[in-house]
Amino acid sequence: MKTIVTTLALALCAATGVTAQMKSAAPAPGADSVLLSETTDGDYIVRRYLVRSSGDADFTMHYRISLATLDTSLGGNPKQLGDLNAFLSGLVGDTLRKVQSVTITGYSSPDGPVQLNEKLAAQRAQDFKAYADSKYGLSKRYTVRVNSVAEDWKMCRTLVAQSQIPDRTAVLQIIDGTQTPEQKELALEKLPAAWNYMKANILPPLRRVEVMIVYADGNIVEQRTLKPKPAPAPAPAPAPETYEVVDETITGVIVEMPESKKEMREEHRTAAREAKQDATMTRREAREAARIAKRDAREAKKIERRSARAAEKMAKKEAKAAKKAAKAMQKNEKDLEKM
Template sequence: MKKIYLILISLIALLPVAAGNIVYPENVKYAFRAEKEGNTLHLNLDIVLDEMHLPTQGMVVFTPVIIAQDQKIYHLAPAVVTGSNRYKVLQRLLAYDNPVFEQSPQVLVKRKNSSSQTISLSYIIPNEEWMQGADLYVYGEASGCVNCGNVQDQQLVKNDIVPLQPVYVPVYTVSYIVPEVEVKERSETFVARINYEVGRYELLPNYKNNAAVLADVDALVKSLQNDRDLTITHRTVTGYASPDGNFDSNLLLSQNRAKSFMDYLQQKYRWDANITYEGRGEDWVGLREAVENASNLSQKHAIIAAIDNRSDIARRKQSLKALEKGSVYKTLLNEYFPSLRRNEFKVSYIARAFNVEEAREVIRTRPQLLSLNEMFLVANSYPKESKEFKEVFDIAVRMFPDSQISKINAAAMEIETGSAERAIERLIGVETPEAWNNLGVAYAQCQEVDLARQYFQRAIQAGNTQALHNLEQLNKK
């Protein structure tokens, strides 16, 4: 056995050396096919040798190589073509399991010079992501001949053997809710700061600046009465007092002042029905708001604490009077209490219905006269990419801040105009299938895939068909 092995090694050593290490024979042609099946690639390479002449001791190793765009390389099993004498030597070596090739060949064939001959190679390999857009080259290494062809590092056989898959762009559907048509019952409140003599409730038109205040009231009343878009249904006068003095006396005083103002309105405008009055006494809510908004008021936090923490009105007043030995209370009395002594005039009415063209104008000047349904129709009269489309939904949320429908529709608008984060903020606390669907789309746009899937599934369980479509789109991506 050892003698035979030594003889074979000697025979190989006597073969002529090639002119170069990496060479290609002239006139070799290739045909290549690739198919994807699931997670695998099926590659077929034909090497056409019809015009190649190989000496009896020559050999060419054809190695297909996949080279990715990032230069990652995948070597496939080679094909070995030899002359007749070289073929015999290799067969003997391989018969005794001698290591002849760095990579075991898929085929070892003998070249039949001056005849048609094609080598067919087949491979099944994993379809890995890095192979997308890769190219196939064939490396040829010749030996055992003086002139084996033009020296080349590699031969390109096929560009882009696994075409780059276009990134799937999902088409999500957001949920809008068409608001129901409604009878538009509205109300507006106006402040009338009428001056009264201390402890008195009679309305004196010429006292202090009452003439100017009543002129403003007159202009307001006439504008409401002449407004053909409104049908007034009720009027209410509410009186307030400041916290100085006795609590019970202030309650009665606020009631009497409200009644005197109501009597004035009835007499002047001949209203004999649909008007009522009430007195609410000391306006602690208004005082707290004024103090909180003050920029340089001494003991501001102590004042707020006294209002919040003293439910007993007498003790609350004592706490305020004790601050800085009464100086703080004096400031409140002179600068903050006067504005609390007032009447409020509330008008309830029904606004008429507007068509889209009318509503386009009204929403700019008096949006309070429109319903959510009318605003929705106005918004959809504009292109979705327009600033008007966005503005109308913003107005709807501002005018109907507690409406889930206005929040859901505004969130849908934010998604369609590229503000997914803002859409998520708008939907905080809204628990409906439409809100869950829109949250799913918003989170999908933010690349929060798990959250998107969770919200789509919640909406699907609640019967939202748009969410089913959106989940399919998400899964395709």
């Protein structure tokens, strides 16, 4: 019943989309992830995670009464087909995501002969499988299962109970009764206001095909982050003045000092050369650190610009889809009024 309630909300609101769709960016590791490896690739640290579980995705397409051929313009079908196309296109380019199976289930509403409804449900499932195979090559890429369900009146009881249908109590008593499906339909037809409400709001969303895409457990995802840059090494401390112990008595320490001014000047020049070399190395390291920092800043700006463009593109796409959904809803309402 949960699926039927969700489907009815889709038909009335024309805004229901994919239950769970993957994005292009790798998900951040969580409690359900295990680190498999950590390597480096240039300026990046590459970590690979085993994701123990992930959400599935489902799509719903509606069919007209007594028909088993998909009308791509009916109700919310344009939005759902667009979402399905985007989702499958993303799967083709994502080698890390694995699909375990695809299940296509055809449904029929309970009005009409039971045998005809069973045939319609099966034909709708096969019709959409053929459509998906011709457009996406679905059966060639994934394991596709086909099911069908001819719903009885009890299957729509929850929808009736949650609706504003006239004579709701009487309708529920008929649905809960022990009559045959055909007898229940005749009894409901004797309540004109309630029957017209059901034909316009309850029964059309039940004529549908649902596509469920189940991911395989144990998906492997990859996360890339910039390596932190080490801070420049501090300048070495000046060497301490050296001396040589030549004799030691109880009264103190005797050291041997340089014997001439020439030796003292030579020691000073040597110390100056070493200090200059140290300063040159420090400046070189500082320039290298600055160069690396500028390169990282440029890289970060590129990533930021790409993210902004992707977000803008996604926003435009969603706005366009919402506009199409609104138009589809208006068309669906007009179709329902004609029925």
